Amino acid sequence: xxxxxxxxxxxxxxxxxxxxxxxxxxxxxxxxxxxxxxxxxxxxxxxxxxxxxxxxxxxxxxxxxxxxxxxxxxxxxxxxxxxxxxxxxxxxxxxxxxxxxxxxxxxxxxxxxxxxxxxxxxxxxxxxxxxxxxxxxxxxxxxxxxxxxxxxxxxxxxxxxxxxxxxxxxxxxxxxxxxxxxxxxxxxxxxxxxxxxxxxxxxxxxxxxxxxxxxxxxxxxxxxxxxxxxxxxx
Amino acid sequence: xxxxxxxxxxxxxxxxxxxxxxxxxxxxxxxxxxxxxxxxxxxxxxxxxxxxxxxxxxxxxxxxxxxxxxxxxxxxxxxxxxxxxxxxxxxxxxxxxxxxxxxxxxxxxxxxxxxxxxxxxxxxxxxxxxxxxxxxxxxxxxxxxxxxxxxxxxxxxxxxxxxxxxxxxxxxxxxxxxxxxxxxxxxxxxxxxxxxxxxxxxxxxxxxxxxxxxxxxxxxxxxxxxxxxxxxxxxxxxxxxxxxxxxxxxxxxxxxxxxxxxxxxxxxxxxxxxxxxxxxxxxxxxxxx
Ligand SMILES: Nc1ncnc2c1ncn2[C@@H]1O[C@H](COP(=O)(O)OP(=O)(O)O)[C@@H](O)[C@H]1O
Ligand SMILES: [Mg+2]
Numbered sequence: 001x002x003x004x005x006x007x008x009x010x011x012x013x014x015x016x017x018x019x020x021x022x023x024x025x026x027x028x029x030x031x032x033x034x035x036x037x038x039x040x041x042x043x044x045x046x047x048x049x050x051x052x053x054x055x056x057x058x059x060x061x062x063x064x065x066x067x068x069x070x071x072x073x074x075x076x077x078x079x080x081x082x083x084x085x086x087x088x089x090x091x092x093x094x095x096x097x098x099x100x101x102x103x104x105x106x107x108x109x110x111x112x113x114x115x116x117x118x119x120x121x122x123x124x125x126x127x128x129x130x131x132x133x134x135x136x137x138x139x140x141x142x143x144x145x146x147x148x149x150x151x152x153x154x155x156x157x158x159x160x161x162x163x164x165x166x167x168x169x170x171x172x173x174x175x176x177x178x179x180x181x182x183x184x185x186x187x188x189x190x191x192x193x194x195x196x197x198x199x200x201x202x203x204x205x206x207x208x209x210x211x212x213x214x215x216x217x218x219x220x221x222x223x224x225x226x227x228x229x230x231x232x233x234x
Numbered sequence: 235x236x237x238x239x240x241x242x243x244x245x246x247x248x249x250x251x252x253x254x255x256x257x258x259x260x261x262x263x264x265x266x267x268x269x270x271x272x273x274x275x276x277x278x279x280x281x282x283x284x285x286x287x288x289x290x291x292x293x294x295x296x297x298x299x300x301x302x303x304x305x306x307x308x309x310x311x312x313x314x315x316x317x318x319x320x321x322x323x324x325x326x327x328x329x330x331x332x333x334x335x336x337x338x339x340x341x342x343x344x345x346x347x348x349x350x351x352x353x354x355x356x357x358x359x360x361x362x363x364x365x366x367x368x369x370x371x372x373x374x375x376x377x378x379x380x381x382x383x384x385x386x387x388x389x390x391x392x393x394x395x396x397x398x399x400x401x402x403x404x405x406x407x408x409x410x411x412x413x414x415x416x417x418x419x420x421x422x423x424x425x426x427x428x429x430x431x432x433x434x435x436x437x438x439x440x441x442x443x444x445x446x447x448x449x450x451x452x453x454x455x456x457x458x459x460x461x462x463x464x465x466x467x468x469x470x471x472x473x474x475x476x477x478x479x480x481x482x483x484x485x486x487x488x489x490x491x492x493x494x495x496x497x498x499x500x501x502x503x504x505x506x507x508x509x510x511x512x513x514x515x516x517x518x519x520x521x522x523x
Pocket of ligand 2: 041042043084
């Protein structure tokens with residue numbers, strides 16, 4: 001397994017959020033994390049990328065312990081977190097955002113990756129010298145993912161990438177995630193869009209109050225009556 | 235009033251203003267990136283004035299040469315101060331950080347008083363008394379050098395912030411520090427580098443000031459009050475704002491000195507300050523509320 005999480009606990013101050021979370025993501029696999037608002041999905045992502053120290057448990061990435069590693073070491077190892085709400089650098093140009101994505105990579109790889117991203121996202125290429133804050137919501141999401149790709153991820157964590165996008169852009173975004181995985185990048189995707197996500201992922205975990213309440217093959221979960229009742233209301 | 239007199243007040247004001255801007259640049263940079271108000275800024279300026287004065291009185295090094303030496307030295311001092319004193323002691327809480335920078339300034343001020351005593355000291359280099367003939371007036375050479383150097387240093391800082399990887403990282407940390415961490419930027423290091431750059435620019439300002447100024451343990455305060463005014467007037471954290479406000483304040487001070495007499499010159503500064511805050515509360519270049 002590329003990412004292996006065992007018995008993870010985390011929280012803020014006196015507030016415990018995650019309890020005994022055990023999960024894994026394989027090489028090139030798409031894994032979904034589902035759950036209601038406040039279930040702890042973003043907290044899990046923050047712990048995995050080193051923004052928040054866990055209270056207990058073990059995290060391994062590519063056989064290496066990263067439980068208490070710094071974000072920069074985790075980025076260098078190839079675990080890239082594209083955060084909820086995009087968090088692009090609004091006053092930097094589009095190109096500067098992309099270059100910052102490859103902050104931990106050398107100049108030649110940076111230039112190569114930039115060319116690849118521009119080929120994939122012609123709209124970002126057209127707007128390369130515009131400030132990122134002036135982009136539309138959809139373009140900003142593409143930029144956030146493009147910035148993540150600049151770091152050459154082996155595992156990319158996407159936190160609610162379809163939030164606030166029009167239906168057409170949601171389609172584009174899911175296609176993009178599928179093609180990223182097709183190129184060998186493992187994906188851990190957090191989404192509210194349960195149907196589309198279970199369609200895309202091979203496996204899924206359902207978080208409830210910081211614990212894993214359900215897990216399994218995405219196709220099986222898509223037919224699970226409890227899940228359908230809770231998240232789809234059918 | 236003669237045109238010559240007005241022109242010379244303008245030139246003199248611009249020359250002073252450029253140095254005010256230089257002192258303020260470090261302050262506004264540190265505020266814009268770390269979101270802290272550095273109360274030790276004036277004390278660091280005073281410390282650099284003494285360092286420059288010592289180099290001159292002990293080794294005969296001209297302050298202009300000392301600049302090349304002291305800017306990197308003060309960069310290191312500022313880096314260490316933020317990385318190992320202010321950062322850890324502040325623990326990210328504004329009130330803590332405020333008290334820590336205040337504490338640092340008290341320590342530096344009292345050390346200076348203990349080591350150097352309250353006496354006022356000056357350097358005496360031939361260059362300090364040379365003037366150049368501008369036709370309408372004679373401008374003391376040190377003030378011309380200070381003006382040109384302050385503009386060059388501001389331009390250099392602007393290029394550093396806007397045209398380099400380091401500058402990109404500094405600006406990223408300033409506005410989106412979590413996202414900066416997520417691309418692998420070491421935020422504590424960038425904070426310290428920024429504090430170092432601010433401290434180096436105050437050391438540069440000190441070296442440019444010394445030939446036409448003096449140093450004493452409270453010398454920093456004469457400038458830092460004006461520098462705070464410049465920072466707020468320019469828009470907290472704004473670089474072009476600080477530069478423009480510095481020049482504007484220098485000129486206003488010079489003209490109000492001309493009309494009301496030198497001892498009342500600051501009145502003009504604070505009147506202009508009040509007007510700016512009244513009509514543009516976020517400063518000349520600040521984001522509109
Ligand atoms: N920075 C924070 N400080 C304190 N509590 C937080 C913070 N971020 C999230 N929480 C709390 O942690 C819980 C889980 O939040 P989060 O991980 O954001 O959930 P999700 O992403 O699944 O919506 C919520 O109860 C939330 O209020
Ligand atoms: Mg969330």
